[in-house]
Amino acid sequence: MRKRDREATKARLLEAARLRFAREGYDATSVRDIAGDAGVDAGLIFRYFGNKKRLFDEATADIPADLLDGPEEELVARMVRSVIFADWTRYGGEHPLVAMLRSSAHEDTRQRIREEVCTTYVSALENLAEGDDAELRAELLSAWLVGIGILRSVVATPALAKADLDDLAPHVAAVAAGLLGRPMSGTTDA
Template structure:
């Protein structure tokens, strides 16, 4: 019973931390805030995680692109857009986990983690699809556009992007991705019929 309580408390702390860090960023989030949200004493954070920094690392160590590389290559960009637009990120306050990292990017460790996530998850996959000499540059340009879509949707909340669904974006995604990658890309993800 004691082990289960420990695991449940740890899970509650991680859940509260994800929401706080996503909404407020690292600097604006205190250990007391997270403990209060979890209805526990702040000392438990240090007992379970050792430090606020370690809690942040665990709380933001999500799989940013579930099943991203599964499926046809020509649908990769559409799958990326779908993770930003249609993926349920409730545990991060409804925003993509990259937003939490961006809100905390004043710290070198976070910038390094963000760079690794974006480069290894997005840029490398797009670079491998790009045709031509400057594939890396075009992959980074497309990645910047995709990250910008996420920021305008959730942080800035521009009206058209905030209410747009993947299907609304599909023709534009296809046009931009095809132009930048130099090969036909789809803006929509075909779903197998049931």
């Protein structure tokens, strides 16, 4: 098989895996289902990824690296854009964290969620928080943002499903400022 075909096949497998894991979680997704969705033999998953767990890890590795870049007062707005309003079509319209949450029956997945959420989101918010209980307030804000994302994309509650960034911005800014003890922007110009 030519290198170009290998890369195209690997990309199709990752795309199929993202959708399956996002919709069904780790346990309910079989290697055969993913391979069938990609139109290839299941053996290629083992050839390219080694096992289902490595495929899952690679398929759910899309937490944005540049989330922390930019003005501090816009961090919450960037998180809102990423968690709630980004185009996650590759995951069936949901943030990759949702796929990981659907697979959280596994301790290693729960640990990965904890590490990624705490080191990416909570830690950055904690560094911005002023006053006592910074860690707790950062976790509360993180939980609120993740909850909004889940209610909007998974549950599709009516008001959140139709809301746009401008609708949420004043509420996000007010809650973030209240929990972090400092003014935060609810929107970014980006």
